[in-house]
Amino acid sequence: MKLWALNVQFRVLSPLFLGGADQAAELREPSLRGMLRFWFRAVDPDFRLSESMVFGGVDDDGDGRQSAVWTRFDPLPQSPKTITWRDIPKDRFTEGSGKMARNGLVYLGFPLGMRGNEGRTAIAPGTEFNLRITFALRSDRFTRRHFRGVLAALWAFGHLGGWGMRSRRGFGSTQLVSWGVVPGRVVPAEHQEWLADLKTLPLLGAVTSANEWAGAVGNTLDVFDDWLGGWPNAPDDRHKRWFHPHLGETFRVKVDGQGFRSWEEALNRGGRLMQDFRVLLQPDYQSVKDHVVYEMRTGGAPLRQTPTRAAFGLPLTFRYSSVPGGRAVMFVPFLQNTPTDRHASPLLLRIIMIGGRYHAAFIRLVAPMPGTFPAAQVSRTHRALAAPSVDVIDTFLNTIR
Numbered sequence: 001m002k003l004w005a006l007n008v009q010f011r012v013l014s015p016l017f018l019g020g021a022d023q024a025a026e027l028r029e030p031s032l033r034g035m036l037r038f039w040f041r042a043v044d045p046d047f048r049l050s051e052s053m054v055f056g057g058v059d060d061d062g063d064g065r066q067s068a069v070w071t072r073f074d075p076l077p078q079s080p081k082t083i084t085w086r087d088i089p090k091d092r093f094t095e096g097s098g099k100m101a102r103n104g105l106v107y108l109g110f111p112l113g114m115r116g117n118e119g120r121t122a123i124a125p126g127t128e129f130n131l132r133i134t135f136a137l138r139s140d141r142f143t144r145r146h147f148r149g150v151l152a153a154l155w156a157f158g159h160l161g162g163w164g165m166r167s168r169r170g171f172g173s174t175q176l177v178s179w180g181v182v183p184g185r186v187v188p189a190e191h192q193e194w195l196a197d198l199k200t201l202p203l204l205g206a207v208t209s210a211n212e213w214a215g216a217v218g219n220t221l222d223v224f225d226d227w228l229g230g231w232p233n234a235p236d237d238r239h240k241r242w243f244h245p246h247l248g249e250t251f252r253v254k255v256d257g258q259g260f261r262s263w264e265e266a267l268n269r270g271g272r273l274m275q276d277f278r279v280l281l282q283p284d285y286q287s288v289k290d291h292v293v294y295e296m297r298t299g300g301a302p303l304r305q306t307p308t309r310a311a312f313g314l315p316l317t318f319r320y321s322s323v324p325g326g327r328a329v330m331f332v333p334f335l336q337n338t339p340t341d342r343h344a345s346p347l348l349l350r351i352i353m354i355g356g357r358y359h360a361a362f363i364r365l366v367a368p369m370p371g372t373f374p375a376a377q378v379s380r381t382h383r384a385l386a387a388p389s390v391d392v393i394d395t396f397l398n399t400i401r
Contacts, residue, residue, distance in 0.1 A: 004191065005134040005182040006198075007074075008154055012129075013173040013351045013358070014263045015083060015122035017112065018164035023120040025082045027073050027129055035163045036071070040153040042246045042365065044228045047149075054146055068142045069150055070134040081124040085112040093268040104271025105264060108169040108349070120165070125263050132182065135191075147194050148227040154179070155201045155220065156247070160363050162350050170267045170360070173351040176203055197227075208355045210255035217253050231366065245346055248366035254400040259357030270349045270360030274312070277396050281309050288318045291378075292326040303378065306331065306385045308392040310371035313345040315379070333370070334377040334384040341379070343370040347393050362400060364393055 019025050037055055041047045052058060056067030090105040111117065133150070135142070157163075158176025165171065179198060181187060187195065201220055207213045224247065231248030256273065260266045284307040293300030310316050316331040332341040346367040352359050369391070370376065375384035 002137040002188050002191075003134060004185050004187045005132055006179055007182050008131045008133060008158075008179045009177040010129055010131065010158060011175045011177050012123055012125050012127040013175050013353065014125055014162075014171050014267055015088065016127075016164045016172045016174070017120055017122040017166065018172065019120065023117070025080070025121040025123045027076075027080075027123070029071055029073060031163055032131065033071050035157055035161060036150075036153050038245075039156040039161060040149055041244045043152040043156055043224050044149045045231045045246070046229065047244075050146055050149060053142055054150060066138075068136055068138070068146070070136055072132050072134075074130040074132055076129060080127040080129075082121040083124050084119075084121055085109065085117065089264060090268075093264075102272060102275055104268040104273070104275055106271075107275045108267060108271040109166055109171060112166065112171075122164070122171075128177065144194050144197075145228065147191075148197055151197055151201060152224050152228065159204055159217065159220075159352070160253070160348070160350065162348075167350075168344065168348050170270055170349045170351055173263075175205065175353060177205060178203065205353060210257045210354060210359060213352065213354055213359075213361075214253050214255050221247055221251065243368055245365040245367035250364070250366050252364040252394070252397055254362045254397045255352065255354070256360040256362075257401055259354060259359050261357065263351050263358050266351050266358035266360050270351075270362070273360070273400065274349070274396070277399060278309050278312065281307075281392065284309050285318075288329055289320050289323065292318075292320055292323050292329060296323070296326060303329075304386055306371035306376040306388050308388040308390055310376055310388060311345060311369050311392045312347065314343040314370045314376060315341045330379040331371070331376045331385075332379050334375040334382075336382075343374075345370060345393070347396075362397060364397060369393075 016025065018028055018031055020028070037051070040051065040054065044050060052065045054067065054069050056065055088105070090103065093105050094101055094103045096102055112120065135147070155176060158174060161167070162172040162174060181195065200223055202216055204213055204216055207216060231246055233249050235243060256269060258269060260269065287303060287305070288307060290300040291303035294302050307316065310331055314332055318329045320326050333343045346365040346369065348363040348365065350361055350363065352361045372387040375387065377383055377385060
């Protein structure tokens with residue numbers, strides 16, 4: 001067996017709510033490994049052929065394989081600082097009062113303040129940790145393409161992703177700071193040329209503008225295409241895996257041009273951009289209200305089309321205090337064989353650093369849109385609604401400056 005390893009250093013940019021059953025914050029290797037597997041699938045169109053070689057498991061031929069990539073955290077010099085939802089100075093961002101109150105930070109992190117999460121702690125922003133990636137190569141079947149897939153997954157996680165609770169909405173953003181061979185470890189001669197790939201992928205901690213950051217992401221995706229092949233524009237028999245969120249042709253990234261001195265300000269800004277946009281969406285408000293009135297048999301009209309804001313994720317609930325006696329309306333995926341009430345949005349929000357300031361970045365993955373595939377339904381009606389009439393995520397991204 002040939003063993004050699006990389007050190008990969010990360011920095012936490014926004015509170016990382018990651019813990020076990022006791023809700024105490026800790027770095028959990030299985031959780032990070034799960035995120036690396038997610039991003040490996042997102043970058044490699046042929047992940048079904050290569051995933052078991054990298055992460056272990058059963059391949060398409062039914063053969064079991066041990067993982068060729070081992071991961072572990074280096075011990076921290078001291079226990080990381082932790083914070084709770086109550087410690088975050090979020091009230092200073094509230095504008096307005098009552099039903100008209102707006103607060104982007106609360107909007108993004110509302111489950112963290114709900115009952116049952118009071119004791120949950122987060123690893124504080126600024127914490128740095130080192131992940132050791134060991135390549136345990138038992139045969140020549142682990143190729144440079146597999147190695148490049150691992151690097152691409154690490155890069156994507158450290159620039160586009162996050163982990164922990166509410167990671168799709170800006171919490172747990174983690175920046176890739178540096179990577180290199182573990183000192184003192186000898187890389188086999190036949191793998192020496194692989195190390196050049198580390199320098200091919202740019203680490204974006206030194207960029208100075210939002211446009212430069214977004215452009216560097218686009219250039220890096222071109223490298224992924226050269227290394228791993230491009231994604232098809234639509235699913236076919238060979239690419240049923242297309243339905244896993246990925247970085248295909250319609251992938252988009254938009255960085256808010258306004259930078260801040262603190263992660264709280266940047267995350268509040270990202271939340272307000274989403275909150276303000278969703279509040280103004282029409283005709284969602286009126287069409288669902290008409291449905292509530294129709295169910296009360298006092299007028300209105302039945303709902304036939306999924307609200308456009310379903311693209312931000314299901315379940316989606318509407319409540320109307322202006323309709324006395326009206327029931328809340330919840331939209332969930334329409335799935336008969338595997339019922340679920342959840343369908344995540346392909347839109348991610350994360351915090352990034354540009355020129356020493358925090359920015360909100362919006363990432364649109366290529367994936368089936370909630371309310372489109374599968375269709376949505378009003379909960380428990382067992383009737384599929386028509387897909388939304390517009391791509392509201394693209395509309396939203398076009399508002400980011």
